[in-house]
Amino acid sequence: MKRRLKAVLIYTVSLTSVLGLAEPSGHIPTAHALLKAGEEFSLSIERSYNYSSDLAEQRLQELFPILLKAVPIILVEPEEEGAWEHAWWVIIDGEYVSIKTSIDAHTGRVNLFQYPDNYHAIRGYGNSPPKLTEEEISAVALSTIHKVEPAILPDELDVRGGFGPQSEPLFGPIQYRREYYVLQNGIRSQNETISIQVDRNGDVVSYIRTSQDTDYPSPETGLTEQDMREKLQKEMTLELTLYPVNGRWWDPTDEWKLAYIPLGKELISRNAATGEVPEALSSEAVTYIRISSDDRTVNQNHDVTFTPQEMQAIHHIQRLYPNAAEEFRLMRGPIATYEDSPLEFRFQRYYGDASIYGSAITIRMDEQGKLEHVEEDGLRGEQIKGPLNFESVMNHEEAVRSLVDAMEFKLEYIESGEAEQELSLAYTPCIQGVPAIAAVDAIDAVTGTLIERARSSTDAPTYKGNHWAAQALYAMAKHGVMFASSGMWSEEGQSEINPNDEVSVAAWQLYIYRALYEGGFWNEDGYLEEGETWGPSSKSLEAAAYFGKHGWVVMKDEALSIADTVEELFTGEVMTREQWAGILVSMLDYAKLPQSNVSVAIDSLEDEDQIRDKRSVDIVLKLGLLTATNGRFYPAKPVTKAQAATVLMRLAELQRSAASGIFSSSAELTMTVTTPDLNRTGSPKDYITFVHQTSGLEISIGISVEELIELLGEPLAIDMEEFDTQSSYKFGGGLTVVVEDEEVVWVEISGKNSKYATKLGGIRIGDKLADMEQAFGFGASSGSGPFINQKNFAFYIVGDRIIPSPIADYLPETLIVQPSYWIDLRVDDNGRIEKMILLRASEMQPIS
Numbered sequence: 001m002k003r004r005l006k007a008v009l010i011y012t013v014s015l016t017s018v019l020g021l022a023e024p025s026g027h028i029p030t031a032h033a034l035l036k037a038g039e040e041f042s043l044s045i046e047r048s049y050n051y052s053s054d055l056a057e058q059r060l061q062e063l064f065p066i067l068l069k070a071v072p073i074i075l076v077e078p079e080e081e082g083a084w085e086h087a088w089w090v091i092i093d094g095e096y097v098s099i100k101t102s103i104d105a106h107t108g109r110v111n112l113f114q115y116p117d118n119y120h121a122i123r124g125y126g127n128s129p130p131k132l133t134e135e136e137i138s139a140v141a142l143s144t145i146h147k148v149e150p151a152i153l154p155d156e157l158d159v160r161g162g163f164g165p166q167s168e169p170l171f172g173p174i175q176y177r178r179e180y181y182v183l184q185n186g187i188r189s190q191n192e193t194i195s196i197q198v199d200r201n202g203d204v205v206s207y208i209r210t211s212q213d214t215d216y217p218s219p220e221t222g223l224t225e226q227d228m229r230e231k232l233q234k235e236m237t238l239e240l241t242l243y244p245v246n247g248r249w250w251d252p253t254d255e256w257k258l259a260y261i262p263l264g265k266e267l268i269s270r271n272a273a274t275g276e277v278p279e280a281l282s283s284e285a286v287t288y289i290r291i292s293s294d295d296r297t298v299n300q301n302h303d304v305t306f307t308p309q310e311m312q313a314i315h316h317i318q319r320l321y322p323n324a325a326e327e328f329r330l331m332r333g334p335i336a337t338y339e340d341s342p343l344e345f346r347f348q349r350y351y352g353d354a355s356i357y358g359s360a361i362t363i364r365m366d367e368q369g370k371l372e373h374v375e376e377d378g379l380r381g382e383q384i385k386g387p388l389n390f391e392s393v394m395n396h397e398e399a400v401r402s403l404v405d406a407m408e409f410k411l412e413y414i415e416s417g418e419a420e421q422e423l424s425l426a427y428t429p430c431i432q433g434v435p436a437i438a439a440v441d442a443i444d445a446v447t448g449t450l451i452e453r454a455r456s457s458t459d460a461p462t463y464k465g466n467h468w469a470a471q472a473l474y475a476m477a478k479h480g481v482m483f484a485s486s487g488m489w490s491e492e493g494q495s496e497i498n499p500n501d502e503v504s505v506a507a508w509q510l511y512i513y514r515a516l517y518e519g520g521f522w523n524e525d526g527y528l529e530e531g532e533t534w535g536p537s538s539k540s541l542e543a544a545a546y547f548g549k550h551g552w553v554v555m556k557d558e559a560l561s562i563a564d565t566v567e568e569l570f571t572g573e574v575m576t577r578e579q580w581a582g583i584l585v586s587m588l589d590y591a592k593l594p595q596s597n598v599s600v601a602i603d604s605l606e607d608e609d610q611i612r613d614k615r616s617v618d619i620v621l622k623l624g625l626l627t628a629t630n631g632r633f634y635p636a637k638p639v640t641k642a643q644a645a646t647v648l649m650r651l652a653e654l655q656r657s658a659a660s661g662i663f664s665s666s667a668e669l670t671m672t673v674t675t676p677d678l679n680r681t682g683s684p685k686d687y688i689t690f691v692h693q694t695s696g697l698e699i700s701i702g703i704s705v706e707e708l709i710e711l712l713g714e715p716l717a718i719d720m721e722e723f724d725t726q727s728s729y730k731f732g733g734g735l736t737v738v739v740e741d742e743e744v745v746w747v748e749i750s751g752k753n754s755k756y757a758t759k760l761g762g763i764r765i766g767d768k769l770a771d772m773e774q775a776f777g778f779g780a781s782s783g784s785g786p787f788i789n790q791k792n793f794a795f796y797i798v799g800d801r802i803i804p805s806p807i808a809d810y811l812p813e814t815l816i817v818q819p820s821y822w823i824d825l826r827v828d829d830n831g832r833i834e835k836m837i838l839l840r841a842s843e844m845q846p847i848s
Contacts, residue, residue, distance in 0.1 A: 049078055049105035049106060050105065050106050050107065050108065051084070051103065051104070051105050051106070051107075051108050053074060053077075053084055055108075056084040056086075056103045056105065056108070057072050057084075057086070059103065059108055059110075060086075060101050060103060060110065060113070063110065063113075063147060063148055064099075064101075064113055064204075066090065066099070067088050067090075067099065067101075069090050069091075070088035070089055070090035070099060071088065071089045071090070072086045072087070072088050073086060073087045073088075073089065074086055075087055075100075076102075078105035078106075081102075082104060082105060082106065083102045083103060083104050083105055083111060084101075084102070084103050084105055085100070085101070085102045085112075086100070086101045086102075087099070087100055088100075088101060097115065097116060098116055099113070099114065099115055099116075100112060100113075100114045100116075101113050101114075109149065109209065109211070110148050110149075110207065110209060111208075111209050111210075111211075112207070112208055112209070113204070113206065113207040114205070114206045114207070114208065115205040115206065132176060132198070132200065132202060136202065137176045137178055137198050138178060140196075140198050140202050140204065141178040141180070141196040141198065141204075142154070142157070144196055144204050144207060145157070145180070145194055145196070148207065148209075149194075149209075152182060155183075156182060156183045157180045157181070157182065157183070157194075158180060158181040158183055158188050159178075159179070159180060159181075159433070160179035160180055160181050160188075160193060169479060169480075169514075169515055169516060170475070170476075170479040170481055170514075170515035170648065170652055171512075171515045171516050171651070171652060171655060175197050175198065175199050175200070175205060176197065176198050176199075177195060177196070177197050177198075177206075178195075178196050178198070179193060179194070179195045179196075180193065180194045180195075181193055182194060182211075184216045184413060185216055185218075185219040186219065187216075187219055187411045187412065187413060187425070188410070188411075188412050188413070189212070189216070189412065189413035189414075189423070190412060190413070190414050190415070191210060191211065191212035191413070191415070191423070192210065192211055192212065192413075193208075193209075193210045194207070194208070194209050194210075195207075195208040196208075212423070214422075214423060216413055216423060217413070217423060217424060217425050218425075219411070219425065220425075221272040221273065221411065221425060221427075222272060222273030222274065223272060223273065223274075223275055223427070225408075225409045225427065227275070228270065228272075228275060228409050228427045229404055229407070229409065231270075231275045232266070232270075232404055232407075232429070233400055233401065233404045236262075236266045236400045236403070236404065237263060237266065238260035238261065238262060238263070238266070238396060238399050238400060238403070238443070239260065239261050239262075239263055239288065239355055240258065240259075240260055240353060240354045240355070240393065240396075240445060241258075241259055241260070241261050241354050241355040241356065241357050241442070242256055242257075242258065242259075242351055242354050242355070242356045242357060242381070242384060242388065243256065243257055243258070243259035243261070243357045243442050243451070244256055244357055244358070245257060245451070249357050249358025249359070249378050249379070250358065250377075250378060250379065252379055252383045252384055252385055253385060256384050256385070256388070257388075257444065257445070257446070258354060258388055258389070258390065258393050258444075258445040258446065259442035259443060259444055259445050259451060260396070260399040260403075260442060260443045260445050261357070261441065261442045261443075262403070262437075262440075263286045263287065263288075263333075265277050267429055267435075267436040267437040267440070268429075268437065269412060269414050269426040269427065269428040269429075270426055270427050271416070271424055271425075271426055272411060272424075272425040272426050272427050273424075273425070275427075278414065278415070278416045278424060278426065279416065286331065286332070286333030287331070287332045287333060288329040288330070288331055288332075288348050288355065289304050289306075289329055289330045289331075289332060290325070290329055291314045291317075291318075291324065291325055291328060291329060291330055291347075292314075292325060306330075309343060309345075309365070309369070310330060310345065312365060312369040313330075313345040313347075313363050313365065314330065316363050316365070316371050316374075317347055317361060317363060320361075320374065321361075324347075326350070327349060327350055328347040328348065328349055328350065328361065329347065329348050329350060329355075330345065330346075330347055330348075331345075331346045331347065331348050331360070343364060343365045343366065343367065344362060344363070344364040344365075345362070345363050346360050346361070346362050346363075347360060347361045347362075347363070348360050349361065349378065349380065349381075350381075351381030351384070352381075352390070354390075356378060356379060356380075356381060356384070357378070358377060358378040358379075359377060359378030359379055359380070360376075360377050360378060361374065361375070361376055361377075362374070362375040362376075362377070389446070392446050393445045393446060394445060394446065394448060398448065399443050399445065399448065402443055402448035402449075402450070403440070403443050403450070406431055406440075406450055407429045407430065407431060407436055408429075408430050408431070408433075409427040409428065409429060409430070410427070410428045410430050410433075411425060411426070411427060411428075412425075412426055412427075412428045413425060413426070414426045414428075431450065439452065440452065467499045467642060468642070469499055469642035469643070469645055469646050471649075472642070472645035472646045472648070472649045473497050473499060473641070473642065473645045475645070475648075475649055476497065476511075476645045476648065477497060479514075479515065480514055481511050481514045481515050481645075481648065482497050482511065482641060482644075482645065483497070497641060498641065499640060499641055499642035499645075500640050500641070500642065501640060501641045502574045502638040502639065502640060503574070503575050503638070503639045503640065503641055503643075503644045504573060504574055504575060505573055505575045505579070505583075506543070506544065507575075507644075508575055508580070508583065508639070508644060509543040509544050509546070509547050510543045511644060511648060512543070512547075512552075512587070512648075513542065513543035513546055515648060515652075550587075550663070550664070552583060552586045552587045574638045574639075575638065575639045576635060576636050576637065576638060576639070577626065577633065577634055577635055577636070577637050577638075577639060578611060578612065578613055578616075578617060578633075578635035578636065580626070580639050581613060581616040581617045581619075581620045581626060581635075582613050582616040584616070584619075584620050584625060584626075584647075585615070585616040585619050585620065586664070587663055587664060588623075588662055588663060588664055589662060589663060589664040590619055590623060590664075593623055593654055593662060594623075594654075595622045595623060595624070596622065596623060596624025600621050600627070600628045600631075601618075601621075602614055602617055602618040602621060602633075604631070605628060605631060605632060605633050606631045606632050607632045607633055607634065607635065608633075610635055610636070611633060611635045612635075617633060617635065621633075623654075624650065625647055625650055625651070626647070684797040685700055685759075686759045686760040687760055687776070687795065687797070687821070688700055688701040688702070688797075688821055688838060689701075689758070689759040689760075690735075690747055690749060690756045690757065690758060690759065690836075690838065691756065691757055691758070691759045691762075692755050692756055693755045693756070693757055693762075693764070694755055697711050697712065698711075698759065699711070699712075699735075699737065699744070699747050699756075700744070700747075701744055701745065701746075701747065701821065701838060701839070701840055702743060702744060702840075703743070703744050704742055704743055704744075705739050705742045705743070705744070706742075708729070708737060708739070708744055712731055712735075715729040715730055715731050715737075716730050716731060716732060717729075717730045718730070725740055725741075726738050726739060726740040726745070726746075727739050727740075733751070733753070733754055733755050733756065734749055734750045734751030734753065734754035734756070734765070735747070735748070735749055735754070735756055736748040736749075738839075745839065745840050746837065746838070746839040746840075747837070747838045747839075748835070748836070748837045748838075749765060749835070749836050750765065750834070750835040750836070751765060752765060752766055758772070758775070758823075758836070760775050760776060761774070761775025761776070762775075763775060763833065763836075764833075765833055765834065765835070765836070766832055766833065766834075767832065767833055768831050768832055768833070769791060769825065769827050769831050769832070769833060770831060772793075772825075772833065776793060778793070778795075780792060780793050780825065790824065790825065790826060790827070791824075791825045791827050792822050792823060792824045792825060793822065793823040793825075794820065794821070794822050795820065795821055797820075797821070820840075821838070821839065821840055822837075822838075822839055823836060823837070823838050823839075824836070824837045824839070825837075
């Protein structure tokens with residue numbers, strides 16, 4: 001064996017130049033890397049890359065030192081995408097973090113380095129140092145680019161887009177994004193970009209590189225910028241519309257005005273030689289066509305012919321709306337149908353000659369043309385309030401001139417759509433450096449002033465409700481903490497977040513979870529429902545688990561208790577004010593928080609005798625989080641959304657003024673969670689081996705039946721009926737071994753008199769689960785299964801490393817990197833082990 005190893009190494013070194021294994025830094029590859037590369041080369045010449053998996057990992061670790069502490073798992077090999085894609089698992093502040101990377105196997109260019117979306121909630125969410133300046137963020141971004149791709153010169157980068165926070169949850173750190181074009185021939189390309197996210201500490205948490213391996217056309221243009229300006233001014237068509245200044249197209253009390261809006265292709269990039277919109281972008285144009293009772297109509301001096309399906313839809317809308325010919329126009333273009341349904345049509349609503357922004361009727365038919373569904377969006381003309389002076393409107397030519405005069409035209413390489421990956425040189429209309437299609441939404445039809453792209457509903461600058469908690473409720477909507485299923489505003493402009501809705505424990509858990517992350521969690525069914533419709537959806541269970549892990553407990557019966565399963569932590573019951581006080585105290589590091597100057601002493605309350613958890617109520621009163629009303633606390637009263645929103649704002653204010661985090665993770669309250677050593681060196685076989693304490697005989701997963709019989713002798717009984725393809729060998733001393741394909745796949749020990757123990761730590765029946773967790777280096781998971789009080793250890797074995805359950809649980813189901821194993825336990829009420837089953841994962845599904 002040694003002679004063969006030496007031969008392989010010599011052979012591989014001689015092939016280093018052929019395989020391109022020398023690192024860019026000039027370092028000599030390790031013997032392990034060379035051996036692996038040599039083996040790959042000997043297996044298949046097609047598997048030779050300039051960067052083997054080892055070299056790719058080493059390069060990534062040099063560029064991003066956090067990866068030196070991480071365990072890499074290969075997700076995709078280069079055969080599929082030409083790149084190595086990894087998930088790097090690392091523990092940061094006691095949390096498992098999966099960092100995704102992608103590196104080109106031929107060039108070594110980093111395509112992706114990205115922390116998970118929830119990273120900013122993991123990293124010290126309570127600490128709020130000042131925001132970084134634009135100059136500081138730019139310096140970090142440019143420094144990172146120089147380190148990752150030193151061949152890119154500073155003058156080959158052009159800033160893409162504006163600057164601002166990438167995320168800003170109610171609680172938690174802020175991330176900033178900086179984006180650049182990598183210039184080709186001195187011209188920016190939409191396919192050559194670098195996007196970098198930096199957290200508030202100045203650490204890079206995302207690096208995304210897009211590139212296209214293609215030849216770039218000559219930078220010579222057929223048209224000048226002035227030619228393009230004149231062509232656009234001659235051909236541009238704008239639509240007069242009733243426009244909501246703040247983007248609330250459902251809100252009649254918004255500031256509505258008359259404006260001109262581009263219909264799509266007016267703001268799209270155009271070929272620099274011909275001035276035409278490329279084929280790949282031409283479908284983005286939207287047209288509104290007048291409707292009539294026959295199959296033809298005149299629209300913008302063009303004779304338009306309707307399809308039979310369009311005619312059927314027109315007949316339906318004329319039947320539903322008597323004035324349809326004056327009130328609606330058929331929409332053609334990318335937004336004309338829902339989910340590309342050929343039998344679904346949208347009709348834009350008009351008020352006189354002006355369309356109403358966001359107002360349309362959707363009609364869906366079956367294959368026979370029968371009406372199946374009608375949906376109405378937006379407002380009718382008579383609902384819109386405000387001065388609408390049609391007489392003061394500038395003409396179409398003046399509006400076009402206002403828009404075109406504000407534009408500059410940037411040369412860009414874009415996909416032409418004429419052939420796959422074919423690029424063409426184009427002029428892109430921009431306003432102050434930003435593509436016009438992203439920068440402008442409309443032109444004021446009276447003044448000619450440009451109106452920026454409408455903001456989303458949760459960015460509305462005012463709150464129309466008159467409730468005492470109006471501002472707090474608005475903030476909850478803005479930060480995505482609270483939602484209503486039908487939107488934020490009703491037709492009367494009132495918030496549809498009902499301030500008097502009662503809040504469940506589960507709802508409070510999710511409010512905190514949304515506030516820590518970035519709000520607005522979606523699942524397959526849309527927004528998570530609140531109030532009486534609560535169910536154990538994925539995000540609400542995550543929120544409950546988050547509370548449990550941090551020891552943020554709920555009150556049960558007479559005292560605070562720790563729930564050891566997510567199911568117990570998740571509760572849809574309405575939260576009382578006393579219960580709320582207990583949860584708040586368990587969440588907060590209250591000892592370092594300032595007390596309120598207007599707090600009320602608990603012993604002065606008229607209903608003090610009705611309060612069981614006096615300690616918690618006293619603390620929240622002193623902090624000013626909860627208050628008394630008319631000398632009473634009302635401990636049994638339900639918490640409302642208005643009250644929850646108000647307290648969330650008080651917590652946010654405490655966080656902003658605190659020198660460090662305000663939330664706790666109390667050791668005596670937190671559920672048992674031990675931090676695994678991801679680089680634990682000992683033999684992995686120790687984890688999957690039982691040892692007889694007297695004879696020293698070892699039984700491991702994977703040994704053959706022949707070895708098993710040689711070690712233990714003939715079994716007392718063999719049961720071949722319990723398992724379809726397996727045989728159960730029963731030995732004395734509480735030992736049962738399951739065999740499949742002549743190989744041991746399951747080992748079970750039970751009974752107080754069993755002489756067997758785990759090889760790692762010597763854990764026997766009757767020992768404490770805590771001792772086993774200590775020996776294994778990571779905590780057991782809870783779950784429901786065939787045993788009462790069941791716990792389990794789940795782990796991968798990768799090389800000489802153990803990848804524990806919390807990581808294995810997050811790996812894609814389709815990913816099989818190495819054999820994985822479970823040790824299932826039955827544990828009594830005192831935390832002592834009654835039964836152990838060691839099995840390979842393929843033999844039994846994991847217990848979540």
